[in-house]
Amino acid sequence: MTPKLEEIILREEIHWRQKAKVKWVKDGDCNSKLFHKVANGRRNRNFIKFLENERGLVLDNSESITEEILLYFKKLYSSPPGESWRVEGIDWSPISEESASRLDSPFYEEEIFNAIFQLDRDMASGPDGFTIAVFQDCWDVIKEDLVRVFAEFHNSGIINQNTNASFIVLLPKKSRSKKISDFRPINLITCLFKVIAEVLLGRLRGVLHETIHSTQGAFVQGRQILDAVLIANEIVDEKRRSGEKGVVFKIDFEKAYDHVKGDFLDLVLEKKGFSSKWRSWMRGCLSSVSYAILVNGNAKGWVKASRGLRQGDPLSPFLFTIVANVLSRMLLKAEERSLLEGFRVGRNRCRVSHLQFADDTILFANFSEEELQTLKSLLLVFGQVFGLKVNLDKSNFFCINLDQNHLSRLALMLDCKALDWPILYLGLPLGGNPIACGFWDPVIERISRRLDG
Structure with a gap:
């Protein structure tokens, strides 16, 4: 085989490997047939044959x-x-x-x-x-x-x-x-x-x-996703054992990255001590998109x-973390003023009102209509100021030691659904019994799907 032909074959394999985006094949494996299949499968899955618009009409031409x-x-x-x-x-x-x-x-x-x-x-x-x-x-x-x-x-x-x-x-x-x-x-x-x-x-x-406050577990050196999952499980388990009533609120931001306003990001950077030069660099990165x-x-x-942060831009998750930290600071201020009690946990009865992992936010509140209304108002204010509105249709709450009558009243107050435990938090179960049959089934199923390709 001539060197020229070898080079052409290598380039073709690299081309299909890049199109396939297969990360788990060992470097050097010669498997262009696999790459062809994966790339073609991706193209078929991503092809838009029709689209339904806001009026419910089906569009079927390009x-x-x-x-x-x-x-x-x-x-x-x-x-x-x-x-x-x-x-x-x-x-x-x-x-x-x-x-x-x-x-x-x-x-x-x-x-x-x-x-x-x-x-x-x-x-x-x-x-x-x-x-x-x-x-x-x-x-x-x-x-x-x-x-x-x-x-x-x-x-x-x-x-x-x-x-x-x-x-x-x-x-x-x-x-x-x-x-x-x-x-x-x-x-x-x-x-x-x-x-x-x-x-x-x-x-x-x-x-x-x-x-960035310690309640945020994402994109900060020394903090791990597993820490957030373990802490959340400990908080929920202790609240259950205590017999006290409580509410866990898992919120979903509507188009979180896409709705970030550049002028408010600049304000947050200024308040957090970033220099005018650094802020001008961030404006340069965002304003010419x-x-x-x-x-x-x-x-x-x-x-x-x-407006908006790009998904795929290496900077976006870190800039969003800075913006999301403002919600954390607002919640902490509400705690300081005794507007929020949150959950009391541990030997020292530490107060915990929320945990964050990037745009994934989970809130802890005592069963008090006044506290829950305060929580809802804070979320609405945050949405108005920073453009990050809570999508109540996709947000859910979960109750601890509460009966069905309380659930119905809370659903009306919070404008979102009450779901049963356990739930998935950051990809792992939260609020269930880890030694019970079926507790790990969702995790096993996802791993099996990954292994099956």
């Missing part, structure tokens, strides 16, 4: 489907007119001046190099068509240009629209998805922006622990965004 999708995203990423609100009187817990100064120090070559080689080389490409593999393999050729790009960004805080353009690919949340809300929008961003975001993220990781929608593989239209 032009009307595309028009409906573009209209939806223009509305989603446009900030509605309204008053400017501010939040005062809470403990912002700002980062130190030393940390703020370290965040906006000049970028250096080693920092850029480390960011590039930490990224997945086969990550899907954006509008530029490049994968991280290109930057990794051509580092010696492009490093001087990249250092210049970072120096310009450091001085101006501006990212041009081409660099900040992205494709939105629509992934079905369930089989037979028929409404646009049944699809999850994932952003495919340019290779250069991924590198910029990864460098900024490397700096941000080092200071989040200074300003534009989207083209991939409808069945074809890029359609360009949507200019005036």
Whole structure:
């Protein structure tokens, strides 16, 4: 076999491996037949044959489907007119001046190099068509240009629209998805922006622990998802054993990332001690974002965004964590003023009113109509100020040591459904008996599905 033919075969295998996005196949396995099947299966699952619009009409041709999708995203990423609100009187817990100064120090070559080689080389490409593999393999050729790009960004805080353009690919949340809300929008961003975001993220990781409260378990160094699950189980189990009445409220934010307002994110960063330069960088990352929608593989239209964080942008989960921390600080302030009691747990009877993991928030409240009304009001205020509205249709509450009459009254008060224990919290059971038959069935079923491919 000639070297030229070997190179062509290798390129074809890499092409199909990237399209298949199979993470569990060992590097070096030659299995292009598998990659073909997986890639074709993904394409068939993601293909939109028809779409139901808001009026209930079924659209079955590509032009009307595309028009409906573009209209939806223009509305989603446009900030509605309204008053400017501010939040005062809470403990912002700002980062130190030393940390703020370290965040906006000049970028250096080693920092850029480390960011590039930490990224997945086969990550899907954006509008530029490049994968991280290109930057990794051509580092010696492009490093001087990249250092210049970072120096310009450091001085101006501006990212041009081409660099900040992205494709939105629509992934079905369930089989037979028929409404646009049944699809999850994932952003495919340019290779250069991924590198910029990864460098900024490397700096941000080092200071989040200074300003994010311990009730938030996501994206902060030293905190693990398992900690949040174990703490939640301990809280619920102790409340049950005590015989005291209580309510657990699992809330769902409506389009959490998509509804974040840039001006309020900037306000939060200011209150938390981030410098004007760092805030200008964040504005640069958010203000020049534009989207083209991939409808069945074809890029359609360009949507200019005036709000929202992109799912697929490395920075987004960390910026959302900063915004979500404001809700935590509001709840803590309500505790301080004896407006919320929460649950008392442990030997020292520590008060716990909530736990957060990114946009996953669970609230603990005593059975008191006054306290529950306060909780509901706080959520409504948070939604008005930051645009993060609670989706009551998808939010649920769970009662501890309460009878059916209480459940019915609470359902009317909170405008959401009461469900039975156990529930799934961060992918693991909460509130059940771990030694009972069937307790781990949902987990076993998910693992089996993963093993079956």
